[in-house]
Amino acid sequence: MTFSICVRETYEDEDGEPQRRFGVAVTTRLAGVGTLCPFASENGAIATQSLVNVDLGRRGLQYVDEGLAIGDALEALLNADDGAAGRQLHGVDADGTFTFSGEECRDWYGHLEGENYTVAGNLLTGESVIEATAASYEASDRAEPLAKRLIDALEAGYEEGGDKREELPVQSAALLVRTTEDRELDPFYDDLRVDATEEPTADLRETYELARRGYADAMDRYEDAYEEDELESTDGA
Numbered sequence: 471m472t473f474s475i476c477v478r479e480t481y482e483d484e485d486g487e488p489q490r491r492f493g494v495a496v497t498t499r500l501a502g503v504g505t506l507c508p509f510a511s512e513n514g515a516i517a518t519q520s521l522v523n524v525d526l527g528r529r530g531l532q533y534v535d536e537g538l539a540i541g542d543a544l545e546a547l548l549n550a551d552d553g554a555a556g557r558q559l560h561g562v563d564a565d566g567t568f569t570f571s572g573e574e575c576r577d578w579y580g581h582l583e584g585e586n587y588t589v590a591g592n593l594l595t596g597e598s599v600i601e602a603t604a605a606s607y608e609a610s611d612r613a614e615p616l617a618k619r620l621i622d623a624l625e626a627g628y629e630e631g632g633d634k635r636e637e638l639p640v641q642s643a644a645l646l647v648r649t650t651e652d653r654e655l656d657p658f659y660d661d662l663r664v665d666a667t668e669e670p671t672a673d674l675r676e677t678y679e680l681a682r683r684g685y686a687d688a689m690d691r692y693e694d695a696y697e698e699d700e701l702e703s704t705d706g707a
Contacts, residue, residue: 472498472633473591474507474517475603475623478562479616489651490564495620497643497670499593499633504644504663511535512650514563516544520575520592521556534563541568560588578634584608595631603627617659620645621678625671643670645678658685 474496483489492515494508509516509527514534518527526547533543540563548554548570555572560581562568567588569581579592582600587607589600606626610619624643633641647660659681664673 472496472503472519473589473594473599473603473624473627474519474560475587475589475607475620476515476517476561476567477587477607477616477620478515478564479586479612481612483651489649491616491647491649491651492562493616493620493645493647494561495624495643495645497624497628497632497641497674499635499638499641501640501642501666503642504665508644508646509561510646510648512648514540514561515646515648516540516559516561517590518557518559519590520558520572520579521553523551523553523557526551526557526559530559530561539563540566544568544570558590558592560590562586562588589627591627593633593635595634599627599630599632602630615657615659615682616647617645617657617662617678618682620647621671621675625675628671639668640666641668641670642666643674645674655685655689657682658688 476494479491481489492510494510494515494517496503496507506522507517507519509531511531516527516530530543534540540561555574557572558575560569567583569583569588571579571581575592578594578596581590589604591600603623607623642665644663659678662677667673
């Protein structure tokens with residue numbers, strides 16, 4: 471299943487407190503990739519693809535949330551998986567990265583690791599797809615929302631050739647962003663899917679723009695109510 475990127479970032483919130491965020495984005499020439507491949511929490515991000523085993527994402531993230539290092543968590547799951555040779559699995563946690571591409575993945579396939587990110591793909595037009603994805607992320611402006619920069623990264627890989635199966639016009643894309651920051655309302659644009667389209671990155675970007683506008687409108691209209699509700703929920707605690 472095509473290509474994806476997982477990232478880890480540290481930043482300061484509006485109060486100057488240190489925070490950490492994780493993101494994952496994926497696109498493929500099949501429908502509904504958001505139901506299968508991307509997994510993220512405030513502790514890590516994982517993508518499972520090629521011959522997909524969703525348990526690798528679900529259980530891997532569960533283990534990371536419980537404090538296991540991502541390498542140990544995903545290695546253990548792969549070692550117990552009879553279909554590991556056909557899997558592609560990668561991700562990041564607070565301290566490290568992990569990448570795996572089984573020998574039975576279909577060409578072109580491969581992965582790469584950066585200081586705080588991983589990229590992997592299979593059935594691609596070539597290695598330049600994941601290289602373009604990584605280069606876009608590395609060059610991105612950290613002042614912009616991570617969700618937007620993940621879409622930019624997917625788009626760079628897509629424009630480089632992406633998934634080589636041109637006979638499959640129906641495609642999909644998805645992204646997830648999670649953070650340690652405690653917010654009144656999580657941004658609507660941090661969890662997006664386009665389940666069936668012929669223009670996955672373009673439609674994901676349009677969905678992002680609409681969701682970002684909707685979030686801004688909601689905060690303008692209801693921010694006081696959210697803050698009052700938060701205060702009321704602590705009364706008598």
